[in-house]
Amino acid sequence: MISNRFISAGGRGSRYAAWSLVLLALVHLCWLQVQPDSELHRIFAFATHSTASRAALMQYAQLDRMADQTAGGNVLLKLAGYAKTNPVVENSLGFVYYRSSYALYPRRMFVAPADQVINNGRDIMRIEFSPTWQWLQEHDVHSVFTFGNDHPGGEMLRLESLPARDNPSGMPANQPGGYP
Amino acid sequence: MTLTACCLYLLLMVLLGYALLSAIHPSNQMTIVQLIGLGPAVGAGTLGCLLFWASLIGFVPSRNLLAIIGVLTLASLLVMKKKNRLMRINIPATDWTTGDVWIVAPLAVMVAVLVMITAGALSTPLVEWDAFAIWGFKAKVLAHEALCPTPAYFHDLTLSYSHLDYPLMVPFLTAGAYAAMGTVDDQTGKLVSVFLDVLIVPMAYLGLRWKLRRLPAACLSAILAMLPVMFRYGGVGCADLPLAMFYAGSIFYVARWIDRQQGPDLILAILFSAFAAFTKNEGLVLALMNVVVILGFGFCAVRRRAWIGAAVFFAGLLAMDAAWLFWSRNLPRTHEDYGSKLLSPMLVAHLPRLKEIIPAMLAQTTEFHVWGLLWIMAGMLALLGWRALARPYVLAVWILLGMQLMVYALAYSVTPWDLTVLMPMTMDRLLLHAVPAVILLAGWHWSEMETPPRIVEKLPP
Numbered sequence: 001m002i003s004n005r006f007i008s009a010g011g012r013g014s015r016y017a018a019w020s021l022v023l024l025a026l027v028h029l030c031w032l033q034v035q036p037d038s039e040l041h042r043i044f045a046f047a048t049h050s051t052a053s054r055a056a057l058m059q060y061a062q063l064d065r066m067a068d069q070t071a072g073g074n075v076l077l078k079l080a081g082y083a084k085t086n087p088v089v090e091n092s093l094g095f096v097y098y099r100s101s102y103a104l105y106p107r108r109m110f111v112a113p114a115d116q117v118i119n120n121g122r123d124i125m126r127i128e129f130s131p132t133w134q135w136l137q138e139h140d141v142h143s144v145f146t147f148g149n150d151h152p153g154g155e156m157l158r159l160e161s162l163p164a165r166d167n168p169s170g171m172p173a174n175q176p177g178g179y180p
Numbered sequence: 181m182t183l184t185a186c187c188l189y190l191l192l193m194v195l196l197g198y199a200l201l202s203a204i205h206p207s208n209q210m211t212i213v214q215l216i217g218l219g220p221a222v223g224a225g226t227l228g229c230l231l232f233w234a235s236l237i238g239f240v241p242s243r244n245l246l247a248i249i250g251v252l253t254l255a256s257l258l259v260m261k262k263k264n265r266l267m268r269i270n271i272p273a274t275d276w277t278t279g280d281v282w283i284v285a286p287l288a289v290m291v292a293v294l295v296m297i298t299a300g301a302l303s304t305p306l307v308e309w310d311a312f313a314i315w316g317f318k319a320k321v322l323a324h325e326a327l328c329p330t331p332a333y334f335h336d337l338t339l340s341y342s343h344l345d346y347p348l349m350v351p352f353l354t355a356g357a358y359a360a361m362g363t364v365d366d367q368t369g370k371l372v373s374v375f376l377d378v379l380i381v382p383m384a385y386l387g388l389r390w391k392l393r394r395l396p397a398a399c400l401s402a403i404l405a406m407l408p409v410m411f412r413y414g415g416v417g418c419a420d421l422p423l424a425m426f427y428a429g430s431i432f433y434v435a436r437w438i439d440r441q442q443g444p445d446l447i448l449a450i451l452f453s454a455f456a457a458f459t460k461n462e463g464l465v466l467a468l469m470n471v472v473v474i475l476g477f478g479f480c481a482v483r484r485r486a487w488i489g490a491a492v493f494f495a496g497l498l499a500m501d502a503a504w505l506f507w508s509r510n511l512p513r514t515h516e517d518y519g520s521k522l523l524s525p526m527l528v529a530h531l532p533r534l535k536e537i538i539p540a541m542l543a544q545t546t547e548f549h550v551w552g553l554l555w556i557m558a559g560m561l562a563l564l565g566w567r568a569l570a571r572p573y574v575l576a577v578w579i580l581l582g583m584q585l586m587v588y589a590l591a592y593s594v595t596p597w598d599l600t601v602l603m604p605m606t607m608d609r610l611l612l613h614a615v616p617a618v619i620l621l622a623g624w625h626w627s628e629m630e631t632p633p634r635i636v637e638k639l640p641p
Contacts, residue, residue, distance in 0.1 A: 014629045015630065022396070025403050029406040033411075099312065105320045117335060118339070158632075
């Protein structure tokens with residue numbers, strides 16, 4: 001190691017330059033944070049529960065509420081209408097699956113057989129899981145989230161409770177395939 | 181009530197850290213920054229590991245388990261007090277210089293940032309996608325089931341999006357908070373995330389203060405605290421800031437070991453490297469880089485102590501993380517799996533992608549709304565204080581930073597994702613891991629222009 005006495009301290013000019021740089025960086029950061037679109041403003045909006053922040057949290061709250069409404073048992077996530085093929089909804093489909101799986105745990109949300117890899121909404125669309133009534137019973141599925149709609153303007157996500165077990169005749173109407 | 185329980189849980193981390201530091205530095209003096217920064221960081225990492233090991237033998241994080249850890253911690257503190265081995269808290273009052281009074285300004289900034297991040301975090305549940313889909317999900321699983329037998333979650337391919345193979349430090353610490361609170365309350369539980377995230381500031385200050393006077397060290401720490409990326413990821417529940425925090429500790433103590441070769445520095449370097457490796461997969465790579473650098477400088481030093489230190493470092497790291505490496509060896513790696521890809525021949529085939537990646541990384545450092553002037557300032561300070569490159573510990577951190585950026589660029593080159601989508605989404609988080617090295621280097625280069633470092637080193641922080 002080189003001893004300190006061989007490394008002379010920088011001159012006064014260097015020190016002033018260093019201080020100027022650091023102070024400039026600090027002032028610039030302060031200026032950034034007072035801008036209307038800064039992260040600080042975003043945090044402030046959430047902390048004060050502003051209208052914008054409440055709107056941003058609405059979709060989370062909706063999914064959490066729907067998960068709560070599924071009282072017991074596991075849930076099937078089913079695709080309907082354009083959601084089966086339209087790549088535009090991949091992201092929202094992924095969000096619905098991730099958030100609901102998180103909210104439901106230790107209960108489960110099924111979107112595919114257990115050996116299928118799901119990394120994103122596209123994988124769910126590709127598999128388009130459509131289990132039999134027996135499978136649903138074996139996996140203790142009590143409710144169905146239906147994502148997508150055949151009709152424009154309809155609800156994007158609907159929750160349906162499955163009828164009492166061992167009673168397939170009471171399945172929710174308009175189920176596209178899969179169930180007997 | 182849940183908030184009180186969560187605060188008590190954080191207090192347990194502080195006490196655990198204090199006890200460990202007293203064991204590492206018996207009868208030594210401890211500064212306030214070490215008490216509020218280093219101690220809690222060591223305590224948090226240790227508690228995460230303890231909860232993991234307990235889960236491996238079948239114990240879910242619970243109030244009883246936390247009470248046992250608390251009682252053992254208090255008992256060891258009492259024994260150390262009786263033997264006069266406790267670290268004494270030193271409040272420096274005599275060595276303040278006239279200019280140090282200005283430290284009030286950066287200190288006020290740091291406190292304000294802490295308040296804002298805490299307020300923001302506690303006002304919402306987990307909303308960041310990675311926070312709930314990966315880390316929060318795992319925390320729920322670990323709060324619910326022990327790792328023996330392995331919970332079904334870890335082999336459920338339909339949950340592959342949550343990265344089944346990711347390390348479990350942050351989820352275990354969160355699960356511990358749920359146990360302390362007696363309920364899975366992810367909104368209050370985010371206090372753990374805030375706690376881990378803001379610790380990066382005192383950790384950086386500690387590293388800067390090693391070579392810098394109080395005021396410049398505080399100013400650089402305030403810059404770190406004020407970064408928009410800190411506000412973006414502070415308290416959201418992800419593992420990137422905790423990784424950066426542990427990594428800050430690891431490179432600081434690796435640098436100190438290279439400079440002074442003292443046992444306590446090596447122990448802390450091992451602990452922080454092990455904690456980083458158990459926080460994110462990137463942490464394992466960073467810990468291995470620490471091994472390489474310690475080994476390399478050990479060979480260059482041609483001193484027996486340096487070689488032995490390198491061997492001890494590797495053995496210690498392996499011992500700390502062996503349980504995780506063994507337990508996780510069979511977890512499905514169905515998502516990304518950068519580890520295997522970086523070691524496979526496909527890496528060579530993907531090298532041309534670096535032509536796209538490196539310019540994007542450089543461009544990211546000039547995103548002022550994310551980094552302010554941090555990278556530019558650090559580069560300029562390095563130029564002004566270029567003489568610091570003659571110091572082995574500075575050179576070591578430069579080598580670590582270079583290797584880190586190179587590995588991250590290579591990881592992008594083998595990603596299964598579309599780069600044009602992935603890079604804008606993740607680049608700020610990945611470069612956040614490098615911020616401790618950047619800040620420390622900025623400070624250590626600056627110190628070459630300020631008071632000669634060896635004199636500063638004698639002053640208490």
